[in-house]
Amino acid sequence: MASNNQLFHLFLFLCLFQITCLHAQLCTQQQTSALLQFKQQFSFYKYASYFQCDLSGIHSYPKTESWKEGSDCCSWDGVECDNNTSQVIGLDLSCSWLNGTIHPNSTIFYYFPHLHRLNLAFNDFGMSRISSEFSRFTRLTHLNLSGSSFSGKVPIEVSFPSKLVSLDLSCNYGLTLEEPGFELLVQNLTKVRDLNLDSVNISSVVSNSLLNLTSLTLLDLGSCGLLGKFPDGIFHLPHLNELWIGDNPALTGYFPEFINSSSPLQYLALSVTNFSGELPDSIGNLKSLTALYAGRCKFYGSIPTSLGNLTEMIELEIGQNNFTGMLPSSLSNLGNLVYLAARGNKFEGPLPSQIIGLPNLWWLDLADNLINGTIPSWVFSLPALHCFNISNNKLTGHVKQFKSTHLTTIDLRNNNFHGRFPSSTFKLVNLTALLLSSNNFSGDLDMLCHAISLRFLVLSSNSFNGSIPQCLGNFSTYFFVLDLRKNNFSGTIPNTFVKGNSFKTINLNGNGFEGTVPKSLVNCKMLRVLDLGCNKFSDKFPYWLEKLHWLQVLILRSNKFHGPMPTSKAKFPFLSLRVMDLSDNYFTGPLPKTYFKNFNAMMNVKEANFQLQYIEIHGADAIYYYHDFLTMVIKGSTTKMEKVLTIFIAIDLSKNNFEGEIPEIIGRLNSIQGLNLSHNSLTGHILASLANLTMLEWLDLSSNKLTGEIPQQLRNLISLEVLNLSQNQLIGPIPQGNQFNTFLNDSYIGNLALCGPPLLNTCNPRTPQPPPLMFQQEDNTSSGFNWEVILPGYICGLVWGLVMGYLMFSRGKPQLLVRIIEGERNESRKRFKKHAHKNRGR
Structure with a gap:
């Protein structure tokens, strides 16, 4: 009976306890x-x-x-x-x-x-x-x-x-956090362990009060605009585990000596500061250090071998400093190392040959140094390697087969490698970027088409030859860049560019490609740069490219394109085009007026409204950049642009057979920097509306059949640096003032009826103008006038005038003079026909 009472009371207690607990768990109504x-x-x-x-x-x-x-x-x-x-x-x-x-x-x-x-x-x-x-x-x-x-x-x-x-x-x-806010904040936080002010604008000297925060385990003052010298005592705070002070360009300091080997520091970030000096040998005492970020500073000297003592190190970033000497072989002790970035220094000599560790190395970036010799075998054997960049060095020799199947990026640009590139590399299914430009690789492009992840293929400036694979346009829908510029490729371009592809740059300049332009390129809706220049393409103008609304650069120069330019029926043809180079082809007919009318990206571009950016694509993992390359005649000279500004705007239609007048609509392209219409058969006057092209830096209308005067309004072109109006039929005074005071005789040579400085012919209104010239050579590349033809004509005309005057005023019979005159005229005709036939042969 007692036991039953006890059980009852226990049950009642548990119920009351549960109710009490439930009640206590309830949030207050307030x-x-x-x-x-x-x-x-x-x-x-x-x-x-x-x-x-x-x-x-x-x-x-x-x-x-x-x-x-x-x-x-x-x-x-x-x-x-x-x-x-x-x-x-x-x-x-x-x-x-x-x-x-x-x-x-x-x-x-x-x-x-x-x-x-x-x-x-x-x-x-x-x-x-x-x-x-x-x-x-x-x-x-x-x-x-x-x-x-x-x-x-x-x-x-x-x-x-x-x-x-x-x-x-x-x-x-x-x-x-304005002064004295930072100082007061630190003074109040006497018990703080984690203080993270990353990207808070402090813009002051680092407070020495931080030395009193002896409980600190994390201090993050990155991107705070810190000034002055960083107190080196902060490195020695007894519990400090993480110190982040990067992205403070005005912050100075140096690595202190680390005498105590029991430092708890694990993460140390100094990148993008004004820290300088050498890495002390005592850095090897930071046995707990797992990440050191010290890139884009002013460190110098050699890397101490004691760095190999940091066996806990996972990430080491020391790029873009002034380090010298060779990379130490003690790095092989860093068995946990995953990330090694040492680009942009002055490391020299060969890479260590005896490294056998680094089984976890995922990222290896040694670009932009002075490293020579060959790539040692251990690099090709790294089992976990994803990204490898050793571009812009002085390496030579053959490239071997990479063993890692994880590779996503291989960047060997700007070295002296030679021989065949291992075809097995193209079978790496994870490969997204293969960058081999500016080496001496040779042989054909032995691909299959297993590189289904490929996004960047840059093989320019080598000696690759043969045809390109038929699958190149369809085996990766995420293909961004195809750059085969300056090689020995030949054959036709596969017509296999599939719908939905992601091509942004296709550069085939300087090869031996022939045939027609594949119409499947119209599927490249994201294309920004298409360069087919300096090949053997024989085709009419690929008008369907006008549908590519993102296309900014179109280069077809030095091929065998022919026929008239079409009259576009599209609503917005070439909507984004900024650079068009069709020079040195066989185009005929009038200039493409309808295209000029719709070149909206060449009109009203305010440079102040645009950041100075380059046409470029960044790798997804930020280990490399790809800058679009452009070769073009600029200001009279062939210029190689390794980086193309997005605000660069130019048209080159020179060395063709265009005829007719320059369309008035071209005066609306008021943001254009360069216009070259030389070596054609253009007629009519120079447009006064060209004065609207206020951004124009070079204008070449030479070797045409232009007549009339040079419009005085062109004096408003205050940005004009190069002007070439030579070998035309222009007359009258040359405009004076502004940029026209800087142009020399070469700008006007071959226009006999022009006068005024810089020419010696003075403009005298009382002196009758010379008669218009009737002949011009067929060869556009040479002078439009030839004294061997013109001078005999003037002489004959003079003789004919004298004789006719004599006949008019003499009362005798002039049979003898008539025969003399007829003989001179026949001889002059013979000389003209002979000279014209010779020029036509040229």
């Missing part, structure tokens, strides 16, 4: 209402969190969507309550799609006095100011406002909570 009001301030917008969370592998979702009236707020997503008091002690609303403004009078500041943790990171608060009301959270230990579009001045009140151990204001690119 806090529930406050949270619901806070929720109503925002809307849900996926992209408020997408870029900082989802793209980084952190799943984002609208956490406050689960907040409903009538339910316990302690059960809501992101809400943490104290088990004993039911008070909300934690709010984690990071990556929650919140989009709106946090007002200073928001309910969140007034009803949560027990809050310990507040995380609002990675939302979009619409450039809200950080409220001074954060000081109300007197028990706060962790505050994270990272990457949520806060702006304005950081109130010093955020440092008032005396228990704060973690403060993260990073990645809010509109925040500033």
Whole structure:
């Protein structure tokens, strides 16, 4: 009986305990209402969190969507309550799609006095100011406002909570911390362990008060605009695990000596600062160091062999400094190394030949150095290698077969490699970029078409030969760049460019390709650069290219294109075209007026409204860049442009058989920098509307049949550096002033009726103008006038005039003179026909 009573009382106790516990777990009504009001301030917008969370592998979702009236707020997503008091002690609303403004009078500041943790990171608060009301959270230990579009001045009140151990204001690119705010902030945060102010604009000298924060484990002052010398004592803080001070170009400092081998430093980031000096040999005492980022600084000297003692090292970035000497073979001790970037230094000599470690090396970037010799065998044997860049060095020899099947990028540009490139490389199914330009590789392009991931194929300036594979246009829909420029390829271009492809650049310049332009190129909807120049193509103008609305550069120069330019019927032909070079072909008929009319990308381009960017494509892994290359006659000289500005605008239709007048519409292309219509059969006057081309730097209308005067309005072309109007039939005075005072005789030679400086012929209004010339040589590449033809004509005319005068005023019979005159005229005709036949042969 007693035992039954005991059981009953135990049961009653457990029930009461459960009810009490359930009651204690319930959120208070006041806090529930406050949270619901806070929720109503925002809307849900996926992209408020997408870029900082989802793209980084952190799943984002609208956490406050689960907040409903009538339910316990302690059960809501992101809400943490104290088990004993039911008070909300934690709010984690990071990556929650919140989009709106946090007002200073928001309910969140007034009803949560027990809050310990507040995380609002990675939302979009619409450039809200950080409220001074954060000081109300007197028990706060962790505050994270990272990457949520806060702006304005950081109130010093955020440092008032005396228990704060973690403060993260990073990645809010509109925040500033003005003096003496930084000093006061540091002085208040006496217990802080994690201080992250990345991208907060501080713009002051680093406070020495940081040396008093002996509890610091993480300090991130990257991209803060720091000035002056960084206190080297901070490197020796006893608990400091992570130090990030990169992207402060005005911050000076040097590596201190690391005498203590028990330093806890694991992450050290100094990249893009003004740090200088040598790496001390004592760096080998940082036994816990896993990542060193020291690129784009001013370090110099050799790499100490003690670096091989850092066996925990995973990432080593020392690129773009002034390091010299050879890379030490002690690097083979870094068995955990995954990332090694040493580009842009002055490393010289051969690579170490005895490295047998590095089984985890994923990224190897040694570009832009002075390394010579051959690539050692250990590089080809790295089992985990994904990205390999050794471009712009002095390496030679043959390239062997790579063993890693993980390779995505191989960049060997600008070396002295020779021989056949191993065809097995093309079978790497993960390969996205193969960059071999400016070497001495030879042989045919023995591909299959298994490189289904290929996006960049750059083989320019080598000695590859043979035809290109038929599958080249269809085996990867993500193919961006095909650059076979300056090789010995021949044959026709496969008509296999599939719909939906991603080509942005196709450059086949300087080979022996022949036949017609494949019409399947019209499927390359994303194409920006098409260069088929200096080949043997024989075709009419590929008018269907006008449908490629992203095409910026079209080069067809030095081929056998022929026939008239078509009259376009498209609504927006060549919508984005900025460079058209059809020179040195056999085009006939009038200039393409309808194209000029629709070259919208050549009109009203304000240089001030555009950043000076190059036509380029970045590799997805940022290990390389591809700049589009352009060869064109610029200002009278053949120029190689290794980088093409997006605002470069030019037209070259020279060395063809175009005829007729220059269309008036060309005067609307007011953003053009270069216009070359020379060596054609153009007639009519030089347009006064060319004065509208205020950006024009060179104008070449030479070797045509242009007549009339040079328009005086052309003096307005104040950007004009090169002018060539030679070998035409121009008359009258040469414009004076501005740029015309800089042009020499060569600009006007062969126009006998021109006068005024720089020519010796003075313009005298009382002197009758010379008669218009009637003859011009057929060969456009030489002078339009020839004294061997003209002078006898003038002499004959003079003789004929004298004789006729004599006959008119004499009363005798002039039979003898008539015979003499007729003989002179017949002899003159013979000389003219003989000379004209000789010129036609040229």
